[in-house]
Amino acid sequence: MISTSRSSAVKVDYRQKLAKLGRRVYKERELWFISSFAIVWVLIFAYYPMYGLIYAFFDFFPGRTLAESRFVGFDHFIQFFSLPDMLRILRNTLVISTLGLTAGFIAPIILALLFNELSNSLFKRFVQSVSYLPHFISWVVVASIIFSMLGSEGVINEVLIRMGMIERPIGFLTEGENFWALITGANIWKGVGWGTILYMSAIAGVDPELYQAGAVDGLGRLGMAWHITLPGIRPTILLLFILGAGGLLSAGFEQQLLLGNPLTREYYEVVDTYVFRYGVQLGRFSFATAVGLLRSVLGLMLVLITNALSKRLTDVSII
Amino acid sequence: MRIRYVKNSLAGQLFDAFNIILMILITFVMIYPFWQQLVVSLNVGLDTARGGLYFWPRMFTWENYRYMLAQEGLLRGAWISVLRVVVGVSTSLFCTGLLAYVTSVKWFSARRVIRLMFLITMYFGGGLIPFYLLIIRLGLLNTFTVYWLPGLFGAFGMLLISSYMHNLSDSLAESARMDGCSEMGIYLRIVAPLCLPVFAALAVMGAVSHWNAWFDVMMFNPGGDWDTLQMYLRRILLEAEMLNQLLADQRRYDELRRLTPVSIRAATTMIVTLPIVFVYPFFQKYFIGGLTLGAIKE
Numbered sequence: 001m002i003s004t005s006r007s008s009a010v011k012v013d014y015r016q017k018l019a020k021l022g023r024r025v026y027k028e029r030e031l032w033f034i035s036s037f038a039i040v041w042v043l044i045f046a047y048y049p050m051y052g053l054i055y056a057f058f059d060f061f062p063g064r065t066l067a068e069s070r071f072v073g074f075d076h077f078i079q080f081f082s083l084p085d086m087l088r089i090l091r092n093t094l095v096i097s098t099l100g101l102t103a104g105f106i107a108p109i110i111l112a113l114l115f116n117e118l119s120n121s122l123f124k125r126f127v128q129s130v131s132y133l134p135h136f137i138s139w140v141v142v143a144s145i146i147f148s149m150l151g152s153e154g155v156i157n158e159v160l161i162r163m164g165m166i167e168r169p170i171g172f173l174t175e176g177e178n179f180w181a182l183i184t185g186a187n188i189w190k191g192v193g194w195g196t197i198l199y200m201s202a203i204a205g206v207d208p209e210l211y212q213a214g215a216v217d218g219l220g221r222l223g224m225a226w227h228i229t230l231p232g233i234r235p236t237i238l239l240l241f242i243l244g245a246g247g248l249l250s251a252g253f254e255q256q257l258l259l260g261n262p263l264t265r266e267y268y269e270v271v272d273t274y275v276f277r278y279g280v281q282l283g284r285f286s287f288a289t290a291v292g293l294l295r296s297v298l299g300l301m302l303v304l305i306t307n308a309l310s311k312r313l314t315d316v317s318i319i
Numbered sequence: 320m321r322i323r324y325v326k327n328s329l330a331g332q333l334f335d336a337f338n339i340i341l342m343i344l345i346t347f348v349m350i351y352p353f354w355q356q357l358v359v360s361l362n363v364g365l366d367t368a369r370g371g372l373y374f375w376p377r378m379f380t381w382e383n384y385r386y387m388l389a390q391e392g393l394l395r396g397a398w399i400s401v402l403r404v405v406v407g408v409s410t411s412l413f414c415t416g417l418l419a420y421v422t423s424v425k426w427f428s429a430r431r432v433i434r435l436m437f438l439i440t441m442y443f444g445g446g447l448i449p450f451y452l453l454i455i456r457l458g459l460l461n462t463f464t465v466y467w468l469p470g471l472f473g474a475f476g477m478l479l480i481s482s483y484m485h486n487l488s489d490s491l492a493e494s495a496r497m498d499g500c501s502e503m504g505i506y507l508r509i510v511a512p513l514c515l516p517v518f519a520a521l522a523v524m525g526a527v528s529h530w531n532a533w534f535d536v537m538m539f540n541p542g543g544d545w546d547t548l549q550m551y552l553r554r555i556l557l558e559a560e561m562l563n564q565l566l567a568d569q570r571r572y573d574e575l576r577r578l579t580p581v582s583i584r585a586a587t588t589m590i591v592t593l594p595i596v597f598v599y600p601f602f603q604k605y606f607i608g609g610l611t612l613g614a615i616k617e
Contacts, residue, residue, distance in 0.1 A: 024428060030502040031427045038418045038472055042436050045469050049445025049453055062455070111345075117338055127342045129603060130349050136595050136606075138531030140549045144556050144588040145352040148359065148581065155355060158370055193349070221331050254534055258553070272447070279448040280538060292446035 056290035062283070069286075076290035085274070093270040096251035099184040101244050107188050108195030109237060113225055115196060116203050128200075131193025142190055143258035147173065150182070173259070179267040183255050198240065199233055206232035238316040246303030249295045271295050353592065356585045360384065364582030383586035386578055390565070393587065396551035399463070400530060403547060407467040408525045412518055414471045419480035420506045425489070434481075437474040454539055461542040465535070476521050483517040484510060523605040527595065552591050555584055 025032060056076060058069040080086055111131070118124040134142065149155050150172035157169040172178050210228050219227060253272035260268035269277075271291065279288025311317040327335070354374075359367050363378040387393055418437070422430040444450075450469075459465040492505050500508070511518070533549035540546065546554070554561040562580050 028427055028429075031421050031424060032429070034417060034421050034502065035429060035433055038414070038421070038433065039436070041414075041472050042440065044457075045453070045471075046437075046440040046444065049449035050443060052445050052449025052452055055449060055452070062452075114338055114341065117334070118342065119335070123339075123342070127346055129600070130346050132603070132606075133349060133353075133596070133599065136527055136531075136599060137592060138533060138549050140531075140533050140553045140556065141588055141592050144552060144584060145356060147556065148356065148585065149352055153370075153581075155373065162371075189348070220328065221334070257534070258557070275447055276538075280451060285448055285452060289446065289448040292448055296444075296446060 053289060053293050055286050056293045058286055060286045062285070072286075076287045077294060079287065080291055080294070085269075088266065089269050089271055089274050092267060093249055093251045095180055096183055096270060097248045099180060100187055100251070101241075101248065103184055104188050104191070105241065105244060107192045109199060109233075111192055112196040112199035112203060112233075113229065115200060116229065117221070117225070128193065128196070131196070133193070134190045135194035137190070139190075139254040139258055142186060143255075146182075146186060146259065173261070174263045176264045176267040179260070179264045183252075183259060183268070186255060186259065187252070198236055202233040202236040203229055234314075235316050238310055238314055242303065242306045242310055242317070245306040246299055248302050249299050353596070356588050356592075359582060360585035360589045362582065363577050364579035365577045367582055368579055380577075382575075383578065383582045384590070386575065387583055387586045387590065392546070393548070393551055393590070396546050396548040397590075399545055400548040402463070403466045403532075404526050404529045406463075407470060407529045408522050410467050411470050411473060411476070411525060412522055415473050415476040415521075416480050416511055416514065416518065417506055418472050419477045419484060420510050421502075422477070423481045423484045424492075424502075434477070437472065437477055441474045451538065459539065461540055461544060463545050465539040466529070466532075466545075479521060480514060480517055483514050487513055520605040523602045527606075530595065548591050552587050555587055 054066070057071060057073055058066060059072050059075075060066065060069045115124060115128060118127070147154070151157070152169040152171065152174070154169075154172075156172075157166075160166045161169065170178075172182055206229060210232070211224055214224050214228050249271055251270045251272070253270065253276065256268045256270055256273045257276075260273075272295075275288045275292045275295075278284045278291070307317050358372060358374065358376050360383050361379055361381070362372055362376040363380050364383065366372070366378040418433075421427065422434045424430065445453075454460060454465060454469075459468065487510065491509050495505050495509055531549060533547065533553055536545070536547050536550040537553070540550075543550075555565070562584075565583065566578065566580065
């Protein structure tokens, strides 16, 4: 007797809940309808490719389904490590991104500090605007410009020859050893102005009273830049450095694909262009997926490591 | 003008002079490469080949532009680029804005889950090859759709728009709802018009990135039927075959003999660049607004 009444009470409760849920969904029907498009889209375009990472563990060829493909475990990863290419592309990736994380990282900080010392605000705004401009230009256009500035018949070679400083044109674009300097220079030219924006807004946030106190303590302009402005933007610097360190294995690919040529492949091929070449151009999907996955996992680890280090040493962290 | 708390010493004045010179130098380095392209594109090709052309056209001419602007491939590329910007920006703004709206309706039970689903995509992804395989499987290879459909919704845009919507008052939307206005109607008639500033910032950023995109064109449209302007320039730049084809007409028409690869390349470069340079001064504040907003949000 007791048990039946209890079970019927549970049943009623369950029914009530269902009815309540039904009413709620009915009330929200329009929102659900709209959201369903977004959910379908995100499942297809963002989550399905994540699922696609398992191709890395199969021997997948187009035209076959995954079930028909052979499971190979970590073979592709092992193969990648045993290829002679591996050391070369790892070297190029690390060298290019390290140059970006040193020279390319410091340049915007210095430029922001120099901007900050300009007293004429109209001139300052003008120079700032001009320095942002290359950021908005595509890499194709930048490559075209670089070809006509640095090519063997380019402006720079021509001027150097006219001035009698060199006998024959320097192969900025054709000699492999120059590629790292070329790409670092191009990256800085394109990104240095844009890179100052976050630092400038951090500098604007430094408490003006600190400068007053600094003046009382007898600090000069250099002293103020060193002891007040620079510490004031330190969190921004560290934050951007952590983000940059996470990208240590992504050394860009547009630049390499446009500025590189067969003569400089030894020096330009990085992980991303390698994935593109093997995956898209040579059709070795599984192998390329494995290399890409390896890069992402190592990249994530790098972020976590630099984040932990920075948290311990300076209590700035992104996670 | 910034307030100075210390008297400028002699060293300070010297530094100021040095700094101004350095800034002028930086301005030169940033602008001159564009200027040089402009000069070459406005100079007779054969004359440019003699060298020594730096700051001003020696033999002024429009013929490089006239020749390039008569090329069917370039015109088609320009048309596709414009179409891509218009379709890509408008669809993604509409959909991302709608997503931001739906996830900011406070009583919607799935708002957190949907937000989370999108936030995860900011940190994890399948990478290049799984995405490429997806595009193949969906049959989007060599279509125009591939330019806008994969960018329809965006987590970054959603964050930006919904943080803006967060500051709007709910009462307007609530009273419209009382009056029987549909959710779509509220979004289109009330919320979206109030969010115009953030939409403008996103539109400008999106337009530039669509205009400048070339890698996805190369990857997803290998057939060349949907080549954009950037891709056209890339072909002229890197594919000798394309350039030879372009200049093949020269042998037939005498008046084209003064064109050179360098001069028509410069003209094409300017045609691709000028739209950005022209709109840049007007939209600069939106770019910076978008960047700093995004930085705060993260």
